[in-house]
Amino acid sequence: MGFDFDVILSKQDQLISGIAMTIFVWVVGTLLAALIGFIVATARRYGGVLVDKALTVPIEVIRGTPFLVQLFLLYFGGPYIGLSLDALPAGLLALSVYGAAYFAEIFRAGYQSVPPGHVEAAECLGFTRIQIIRNILLPEMALLVIPPSVNMAIILLKETALLSLITVPEMTMTASAIGSQEYAFVEAMVLIALVYWVLVELAGLLGRFAEKKLSRYRLAKA
């Protein structure tokens, strides 16, 4: 079984558009997931016991079932309840809701990590709730939240491969199609692995960079 990358590279255009699609879905999906997750965690913290309990159920259901199943139910089941989405919006919605369940937990831990005294100090000074979230809670939890967020982003990157099942032309599909047209499966797999690896390392790098930036007040530990 010899390696023959020329075959694969001859389909450059298709490959590049597949890679671009993967990156697009990944970045937008992850950002949306983080945003929704943050809103959910915030609602759980401030919305009272009922909201907290009520939100636990969808979070556990989404975390507990495979992304594949959710994707199928949304895309193929949606039309039966009048929700007929195109592949790309459906994929983005599924991905961001799936990620949001995990991000909600990450941010919950983040909220818990800020000593209550820091919030009380701000309350005593008359900060409004939004000011407290914006000026105290978010910056303080950032360091704790970044590493698991990067992990989550990596997991979401890998889940994007499943979007091909609902006809989003992302790179795993493109590459394996080229692989099967040209009969170069292993070459295609190696190529995909390489691209994923690069993206994962990039995500890791970005995370470490942000950690470093944010931790300047920690580096100078007295």
Added chain:
Amino acid sequence: MSDNAISVQHLVKRFGTTTVLDDISLEIPRGQVSCLIGPSGSGKSTLLRCMAFLEEATDGSIFIEGSPLGFVYDGAGKRQRQSANDLRKVRSQIGMVFQQFNLWPHMTALGNVSAALRRVRKMGKAEAEEKAMLQLRKVGLENRAGHYPSQLSGGQQQRVAIARSLALEPKIMLFDEPTSALDPELTGEVLNVMRGLASEGMTMVVVTHEIGFAATVGNQISFLDHGKLLFTDAPSKVFAKPRHPRLEQFLDTYLDRGASTLI
């Protein structure tokens, strides 16, 4: 309006079924230093936190400079929560200093002190920082303005925390064991700043284990035990012998630290 900065009336606080504060009534005169002492777990911190509305009392009421704090009674005599805005207004007269300083680690000393001026008073950056520097100078830390809390000693952190509270010009300052997280040598600098405040006529409520400080700086001493306020009086009366038996027992535990011999 009475002469009392804080008036606590029949305050009750329960956590679940345990009663932590049991029908407390207490007047804090304006311009004086009131110390709360008592054994661990007696409810000192809880009482102080009720005065800042960081805990909601189960029953009773608290007035700050004559205005009700946290709850108001409607026409029918039913207790209602105050609006968030009114609460902020009443609370703005109170500054609170915590045992653990609670400085925000991601802001410098100057950032900590100026934050409320900028966010709450909506001052511009330059103006807020100028006012903040004034406060830092007052606690002797103008040369540490650019340091993060992690780069400051405990005593310095606590002084920044005091400056942070003072920046909003409160009428009353509440202190919860402000020195007990500090090394003995760092305690002095914080107590000195507090002495300065007292001499300027700031109304202060201080929860403390520093019997020496209570005895020398306090104008009135309240002794709590098991959620009950046993007595409130001037230090000369409180520490005079024969003492209240429960206080005598309490002071005995300080023997190893040599504190009781001072009195």
Added chain:
Amino acid sequence: MSDNAISVQHLVKRFGTTTVLDDISLEIPRGQVSCLIGPSGSGKSTLLRCMAFLEEATDGSIFIEGSPLGFVYDGAGKRQRQSANDLRKVRSQIGMVFQQFNLWPHMTALGNVSAALRRVRKMGKAEAEEKAMLQLRKVGLENRAGHYPSQLSGGQQQRVAIARSLALEPKIMLFDEPTSALDPELTGEVLNVMRGLASEGMTMVVVTHEIGFAATVGNQISFLDHGKLLFTDAPSKVFAKPRHPRLEQFLDTYLDRGASTLI
């Protein structure tokens, strides 16, 4: 062999370029209680940690019961690291009690005390636990054997920590501010256990801010300041007036706690 349990000779410790211990020489007599006092940051903890080889000294030497600790000098007079085995042997004569107790959270009190007997002394479970129970009884905690550290009060945790060290039957016990993480009311129980040890003739080195304890239980007091050992003497001499000016200043800071009046 001399009468000294610990002999520190020309010890120097630098962190990077800052010298934290500066040419310290100190003899700790066998069977006596030595207290290290001094301001925060003066190097007390560092000196104690060097005696346990938790810090490697930059220069100088330490002898435990006559044997070199951590480093040996070869024929050419060059300092060499001791083998891990030899180090463990010398160290086994030392027990150390930390300010933060440092109990292992995943083991019960009994587990904490018996762990080293089982792993290091290779005793069977039953034998190790029997010996461990003896030590727990000594610190008055036989009825807490099955509790995890998180289920014990600070004072109880510190007593378990002492029992854990005692289980290996050390000749010397080192204490680093054993009570300063405790509430005032819990301090007494730990100091009592230490008094008991002292009366049994255990060699003890105690870093403490409890001047009262140092003055009444210590046989010898060493005063450190800025990494220098200013003097070592009996308490009666150390606290007698006129005092060393630096000590006088140091004791002043305790004024607020009322401790200096004890002496």
Added chain:
Amino acid sequence: MSWKLFNLLLEASLMTIFVSTISILIGLVLAILLSAANLSGIRPLQWFSKFFISFFRGTPLLVQLLLLYNLLPVIGVQIPSLVTAIIGLSICTAAYQAENLRGGFEGVPTGLVESADMAGFTPVQTFFHIRVPIALRLTLPALINEAILILKASSLVSVVGLIELTRMAQNLVASTFMPLEIYASAGLIYLVINLVVATAGRQLERRLPGVGSK
């Protein structure tokens, strides 16, 4: 959907549970060894551990499984599908768990290690009796998360020929053409399994004392 089909899904879920449980346990042991390599202070071991984590966290499990299944025979190693699946999953989860544990090991208070030194523990004893239990306890929530993710990711082992829950669902869809009912049932089974794992995790968290919990 008939009971018969649901039963088939249930039977297939046994394979899911079996493969994931074994892999999570093996992965945990591997992760601890990787952490040991990382903490050993021996450079080549540290490099190996870093590369291992970076590679297996960085590439998709699907690709890892396919390469494992199809490249090993090329170099003359024949292993059955079940073993391939377990090796693939274990290695992949080991990389993630080792990353989780890294935080846990950093969170072990130095004082606890120093007390072990003072008690005469050898470094190996300290590692296994002090560091590992405390790090495991600290990272328990993250480890449970990873267990749930692996339970779900185990659907990928169908590429090496194992019939587990997801694959069985796909098979049934291909013969009955009732995707919604079948995928919803499969989702339900996953959910029940994962809720059991999550609940067990929370019980364990409550039962085991944490560092500094009061």
Added chain:
Amino acid sequence: QDALARIKEAGVMKVGTETAFAPFDYIDAGDHVGLNMDVFAAIGEELGVEIEWITLDWAGVLPGLEAGQFDMVAGPATITKARMERYRFTPPIAEATVALLKSAKDDSITKPEDIAGKTIGSGHATAQLAQLEEFGKTLTPAPETKDYVSFNEAYADLAAGRIAGVANSLPNIAFVAQQRPEIFAVVAPFGTKTYFGFPGLKDDDHASLMDAIDAAILKMKADGRLGEMQQKWFGQTFDTPDAVTEPNI
């Protein structure tokens, strides 16, 4: 010793396939059944060996064959020129000509040409998709095509109403419509005639094995067993050539 000799000595031939390709291979009430099972049972008898089935995801089947995980593929593939360059195919076992599946309620499509301007789905990178696109070019307006990772998703999307039809080989489509007649219906085939065969390796090592399998299939065809199987699984028989040397696509 070549592949055939090794298989005879072991008494076992390993074949790989996927199980989500009804009616060739699928899981019915928990058992792997389908035309392929019957065909290979017969081949096994002819060769005097047991058949060992290795079932995996289609993504793993062809790589598995090349890596030697099994001796040959027991899942049929449309015989095309490009594929013949890489693999050796057995004699055809069924027709693979492309037909259309539509919604049973859809009256607007009665013949293949009616798909003009509509959206039609097919399997990604399949011979069927290529033919659909070819056919589409002859219509105005040309139909839009949508490709799916597997046909099952395409069927689901047809049921969900996102597409108007699915183009796949007649045997497969006939089976789908037979399973869910209330939802799906078949439209007559279009496109050039193509056939399904089993791929194996081209190398010398496997030459005698492939020869033996070819002979077995031709024998089954000659004595009518293959026809019976086709009748059983497709409800009809196909007239297939003995060998495809020049595929139409």
